[in-house]
Amino acid sequence: MIKFFLMVNKQGQTRLSRYYEHVEINKRTMLEAEVIKNCLSRSKDECSFIEYKDFKLVYRQYAALFIVVGIDQTENEMAVYELIHNFVEVLDKYFSRVVSETLNLLCNIFSLSKLW
Amino acid sequence: MPAPIRLRELIRTIRTARTQAEEREMIQKECAAIRSSFREEDNTYRCRNVAKLLYMHMLGYPAHFGQLECLKLIASQKFTDKRIGYLGAMLLLDERQDVHLLMTNCIKNDLNHSTQYVQGLALCTLGCMGSSEMCRDLAGEVEKLLKTSNSYLRKKAALCAVHVIRKVPELMEMFLPATKNLLNEKNHGVLHTSVVLLTEMCERSPDMLAHFRKNEKLVPQLVRILKNLIMSGYSPEHDVSGISDPFLQVRILRLLRILGRNDDDSSEAMNDILAQVATNTETSKNVGNAILYETVLTIMDIKSESGLRVLAINILGRFLLNNDKNIRYVALTSLLKTVQTDHNAVQRHRSTIVDCLKDLDVSIKRRAMELSFALVNGNNVRGMMKELLYFLDSCEPEFKADCASGIFLAAEKYAPSKRWHIDTIMRVLTTAGSYVRDDAVPNLIQLITNSVEMHAYTVQRLYKAILGDYSQQPLVQVASWCIGEYGDLLVSGQCEEEEPIQVTEDEVLDILESVLISNMSASVTRGYALTAIMKLSTRFTCTVNRIKKVVSIYGSSIDVELQQRAVEYNALFKKYDHMRPALLERMPVMEKVTTNGPAEIVQTNGETETAVLETKPPPSGLQPANQANDLLDLLGGSDITPVIPTAPPSKPASGGELLDLLGDLNLTGIPSITAYNKNGLKIEFTFERSNTNPSVTVITIQASNSTELDMTDFVFQAAVPKTFQLQLLSPSSSVIPAFNSGTITQVIKVLNPQKQQLRMRIKLTYNHKGSAMQDLAEVNNFPPQSWQ
Numbered sequence: 001m002i003k004f005f006l007m008v009n010k011q012g013q014t015r016l017s018r019y020y021e022h023v024e025i026n027k028r029t030m031l032e033a034e035v036i037k038n039c040l041s042r043s044k045d046e047c048s049f050i051e052y053k054d055f056k057l058v059y060r061q062y063a064a065l066f067i068v069v070g071i072d073q074t075e076n077e078m079a080v081y082e083l084i085h086n087f088v089e090v091l092d093k094y095f096s097r098v099v100s101e102t103l104n105l106l107c108n109i110f111s112l113s114k115l116w
Numbered sequence: 117m118p119a120p121i122r123l124r125e126l127i128r129t130i131r132t133a134r135t136q137a138e139e140r141e142m143i144q145k146e147c148a149a150i151r152s153s154f155r156e157e158d159n160t161y162r163c164r165n166v167a168k169l170l171y172m173h174m175l176g177y178p179a180h181f182g183q184l185e186c187l188k189l190i191a192s193q194k195f196t197d198k199r200i201g202y203l204g205a206m207l208l209l210d211e212r213q214d215v216h217l218l219m220t221n222c223i224k225n226d227l228n229h230s231t232q233y234v235q236g237l238a239l240c241t242l243g244c245m246g247s248s249e250m251c252r253d254l255a256g257e258v259e260k261l262l263k264t265s266n267s268y269l270r271k272k273a274a275l276c277a278v279h280v281i282r283k284v285p286e287l288m289e290m291f292l293p294a295t296k297n298l299l300n301e302k303n304h305g306v307l308h309t310s311v312v313l314l315t316e317m318c319e320r321s322p323d324m325l326a327h328f329r330k331n332e333k334l335v336p337q338l339v340r341i342l343k344n345l346i347m348s349g350y351s352p353e354h355d356v357s358g359i360s361d362p363f364l365q366v367r368i369l370r371l372l373r374i375l376g377r378n379d380d381d382s383s384e385a386m387n388d389i390l391a392q393v394a395t396n397t398e399t400s401k402n403v404g405n406a407i408l409y410e411t412v413l414t415i416m417d418i419k420s421e422s423g424l425r426v427l428a429i430n431i432l433g434r435f436l437l438n439n440d441k442n443i444r445y446v447a448l449t450s451l452l453k454t455v456q457t458d459h460n461a462v463q464r465h466r467s468t469i470v471d472c473l474k475d476l477d478v479s480i481k482r483r484a485m486e487l488s489f490a491l492v493n494g495n496n497v498r499g500m501m502k503e504l505l506y507f508l509d510s511c512e513p514e515f516k517a518d519c520a521s522g523i524f525l526a527a528e529k530y531a532p533s534k535r536w537h538i539d540t541i542m543r544v545l546t547t548a549g550s551y552v553r554d555d556a557v558p559n560l561i562q563l564i565t566n567s568v569e570m571h572a573y574t575v576q577r578l579y580k581a582i583l584g585d586y587s588q589q590p591l592v593q594v595a596s597w598c599i600g601e602y603g604d605l606l607v608s609g610q611c612e613e614e615e616p617i618q619v620t621e622d623e624v625l626d627i628l629e630s631v632l633i634s635n636m637s638a639s640v641t642r643g644y645a646l647t648a649i650m651k652l653s654t655r656f657t658c659t660v661n662r663i664k665k666v667v668s669i670y671g672s673s674i675d676v677e678l679q680q681r682a683v684e685y686n687a688l689f690k691k692y693d694h695m696r697p698a699l700l701e702r703m704p705v706m707e708k709v710t711t712n713g714p715a716e717i718v719q720t721n722g723e724t725e726t727a728v729l730e731t732k733p734p735p736s737g738l739q740p741a742n743q744a745n746d747l748l749d750l751l752g753g754s755d756i757t758p759v760i761p762t763a764p765p766s767k768p769a770s771g772g773e774l775l776d777l778l779g780d781l782n783l784t785g786i787p788s789i790t791a792y793n794k795n796g797l798k799i800e801f802t803f804e805r806s807n808t809n810p811s812v813t814v815i816t817i818q819a820s821n822s823t824e825l826d827m828t829d830f831v832f833q834a835a836v837p838k839t840f841q842l843q844l845l846s847p848s849s850s851v852i853p854a855f856n857s858g859t860i861t862q863v864i865k866v867l868n869p870q871k872q873q874l875r876m877r878i879k880l881t882y883n884h885k886g887s888a889m890q891d892l893a894e895v896n897n898f899p900p901q902s903w904q
Contacts, residue, residue, distance in 0.1 A: 014174065014175060014176070016174070017174055022210060022212075025173075025176060025178060026176075028176055029176040043476070045441065045476065045477075046441060046476065046477040046478070046479075047441035047442045047444070047445045047477050047479055047480060048441075048442055049442065049445055049446075049479055050479060051479060051482070073824070076366055076370075076406060076409060076410050076413075077442070077445075077446060078402060078405060078406035078409055078442060078443075078446055079362070079363060079366045079406045079410070081402065081406070081442065082356065082362060082363070082402060082403055082406055083363065086356065086363075
């Protein structure tokens with residue numbers, strides 16, 4: 001099961017977050033900060049799956065943007081890895097040039113919600 | 117009041133903030149504006165304000181005052197309003213807020229709306245945050261939409277049904293008729309969500325699972341769909357890097373796994389398709405590897421034929437050699453799951469796994485370490501241990517504790533010689549001494565006591581180790597204890613294995629005193645050192661006065677524990693000097709205890725033992741008759757006498773029995789056997805013969821669990837042929853923790869007056885992964901020394 005879906009930039013600012021399990025709002029910021037810290041400390045030739053507390057993080061970096069998905073033990077990590085890429089490709093087609101135009105992305109947050 | 121700013125403006129403004137405080141200020145200002153706008157009941161801009169509020173919520177600021185506004189938006193007729201309203205409901209509301217129930221009527225109306233997009237919104241929201249009351253009310257509508265021909269709605273309804281079933285499991289039967297036609301759809305969206313729905317139903321209810329296996333012929337349908345996906349040519353709609361809809365393939369494989377688990381017919385029906393997927397999938401891209409990974413997991417979980425299993429392990433082996441880190445990680449994880457069942461096949465890849473220990477990636481190193489420990493056996497223990505010790509030297513601190521414990525466990529099980537064992541322990545203590553777990557110290561001490569011939573060698577090596585550096589607490593504790601016990605051997609220079617070193621009594625006392633004085637020593641360590649010094653008063657001849665002086669100094673120590681010890685030892689010197697030699701004499705060889713602490717014989721486990729035989733635990737009481745009948749029924753065979761495990765009657769009696777065991781046991785080297793090893797559960801028997809009564813064999817069973825979930829309510833039962841008598845004492849606990857992190861110990865006493873070959877039938881029952889497991893096995897590989 002997917003626990004959460006985050007898009008965070010390199011400075012640690014959350015660009016998009018969607019939680020599929022209830023997490024207290026003050027705990028969310030802590031969680032996001034820790035998650036991005038874990039992802040930033042990884043080098044390029046390390047694998048994209050991190051074990052964090054009692055679930056796994058699957059992350060993928062697109063220039064300055066990190067997309068992190070938290071999953072539990074029942075999910076296929078590599079399928080989720082593909083899913084992230086699929087998601088980015090969809091956004092790319094819809095908004096064109098996702099990575100460099102993160103501003104555009106956020107402004108179309110209404111449309112983004114329909115993807116859920 | 118000017119029109120509220122648009123969301124874009126807000127985002128731009130917030131992004132210009134340079135510090136957290138600035139951002140907070142901007143957001144508070146905007147929140148105030150939004151609040152006043154809400155109070156004015158402004159319909160035109162409500163949508164815009166709520167959107168901004170949602171953005172601020174996402175950044176982590178409280179937004180609860182927007183909840184009612186979301187409800188108002190949902191009730192509006194405009195689509196743009198509804199859209200934001202529902203989004204807000206999904207993000208801000210859940211069953212914890214009472215307000216959410218007000219939505220029920222709106223959702224009900226919207227589920228019957230003329231526009232499919234509105235219906236879709238309602239379904240999404242219900243499927244996201246519907247509480248059990250809402251689900252109960254609206255399940256009928258969802259079920260109706262599940263049968264519609266509109267695929268856009270059908271797929272959303274299926275996912276909503278999944279949520280309903282999760283919240284209110286009783287409603288599962290309601291959706292059963294609708295699922296009949298779901299898999300006949302062409303639309304992949306509907307197919308995908310239907311598979312998710314079916315998976316959820318099968319996982320939740322074993323009755324559903326049985327129903328789907330037999331009546332619905334689900335497996336052939338799924339096989340057909342999967343085949344079409346693989347065999348069909350390029351389809352631009354569903355293509356991902358050359359493979360047609362890999363996400364659906366993975367889902368179907370997962371459902372097949374659930375259907376095929378523990379079921380021969382279903383497993384047979386899917387053998388072909390699994391082989392086909394395994395051989396035909398392209399492995400050059402990550403997508404193909406994802407599908408192969410899922411296939412391998414499925415093959416290992418169902419009752420597949422051996423050829424297929426070998427194929428799966430080979431695929432994993434290929435993954436291990438791949439350069440891509442993700443794939444290697446995934447391979448190591450799967451091998452860890454399968455190492456118990458297909459041990460030999462995994463052994464073939466041992467060298468690759470050991471190489472992974474040197475990888476830079478932390479996740480891979482952890483997996484490789486766990487797998488290496490699972491692969492250690494009597495043959496490869498020396499080589500593996502060398503690699504693991506090297507790994508311990510160079511790994512990150514977070515691994516050291518686990519690695520050290522693992523090495524201790526493995527060394528205990530497979531040590532080829534006592535000297536090697538002690539050397540290995542010394543090596544671990546000196547390299548990772550401060551990371552060793554606390555319970556390792558008593559275990560090590562017990563091990564050292566038991567290797568009688570190695571005392572001199574051990575104490576010499578330990579002395580040399582702490583001579584230079586006494587900061588690693590576990591090492592110092594073990595060393596102090598040994599020096600206290602065997603100080604006389606140290607001083608007399610009796611070591612055979614190594615060049616004996618010349619040590620005087622004063623030098624030994626010097627080192628122990630420096631441990632006592634040092635700021636680095638923990639309180640426990642100081643206790644060890646003081647007791648050691650005291651013991652040396654009987655072992656050393658010329659320095660008794662010095663010892664008396666040291667001990668009396670600590671009689672006024674601030675540390676209460678130390679003070680108490682010192683005062684008592686002082687009293688020993690003064691008033692009870694005649695008792696001193698007897699009190700401080702050499703420790704006897706200790707009874708072998710399990711690695712995670714002494715087994716607690718004294719437990720009221722009578723209830724758990726009887727409880728396992730019936731599905732609902734009966735309120736009280738021993739029902740030995742029930743157990744006997746059960747065993748008879750299952751074991752058949754008229755030459756087997758049933759055995760009733762004795763519930764411990766009262767504390768003193770069991771305590772007495774334990775003392776008897778200690779009193780007359782002969783710890784000869786009878787080889788231990790692995791009696792049972794399946795599905796991650798491993799049971800080992802170790803034997804002891806009684807000196808006083810040669811027809812009694814005492815078997816200690818140790819049950820360990822290498823899967824990733826605990827096994828609970830574990831009950832071990834045994835039956836032996838008529839000529840034997842069996843007595844089962846209480847087990848240490850009924851939970852076997854996962855990842856080999858602990859064991860259950862139970863003692864069995866076998867009376868074999870006719871000295872016949874020992875045979876035993878064992879029955880194991882436990883709960884694992886939420887389902888009750890049961891197995892029968894026969895143990896025939898008892899070594900001759902255990903019964904002759």
